[in-house]
Amino acid sequence: MKKLMNFLMLSCKKASALIDKKAETKLSVKENIQLHLHTSMCDACTAYLKQSKMISEALHKHLHDHEDEGTPLINNKDLQDKIISGL
């Protein structure tokens, strides 16, 4: 039993890596069990899981292509003149 537990136990460093790996690709069965076991016992990594997800969502919404979304237009007349004279 102890051997099995050692085999399945992860450090927080490894668990947090698996959390972010899972967001990008599929985990192996072993990795999934390891991660599940770890997060069921570790508050910090459970918080990390939630926050990592939230950061992904925020990045996606924030960086994703919405051309005219809310940002005030910056006027750059110099650039306009530069481009026109370069044509």
Add this chain to the structure above:
Amino acid sequence: MEKVMDRTNSTETVKCWVELYSDHLYTWAFRKTSDKETAEDLVQETFLVAFQNFEKFEGKSHPKTWLFSILKNKIADHYRKLFKEGGVQTISFNDFFDENGDWLQEHRPIAWKQDETHLLDDPDFKKALDNCIDRLQNNYKAVVTLRFSQEKESDEVCQELGIAATNYWQLLHRAKLQLRKCLYLNWFRK
């Protein structure tokens, strides 16, 4: 004679586009790169490409849409270049974990108390997020931007950057550790 006519015609049209859309394109490019000079270069290149490929633009899409699609490609190119030239700067795990792989006490994640659903409606939060992205080293900034600013599968981004899938998610992982810490210090702790 006809050729000459075409040329004046395209010059006039593109000039008109510059007047109409360059501020929109510039605002967008600046938001994406947080750098005045880079944004200006990218917009200038965009109009140059538009001018050179004028005959390929058949008016099927709106000129603004067409210009934006050119600019978006230019921005992606910019980040690919940034990644390749970024070298081997690393965010070290030692900044977050001790030798046993436990969270360092000061970086141990604790639940954030704020309501997270409407965060992005808050311009101050957007600013904090921008600052945190901006503070990432170039290669991480490039991966994060390419990953989250476009509708692309992981393997496509890997291919674009010429890196293996393992390397890719590990870069994202380190970037996220860093972003989480930065957002905590500059936003959630307050």
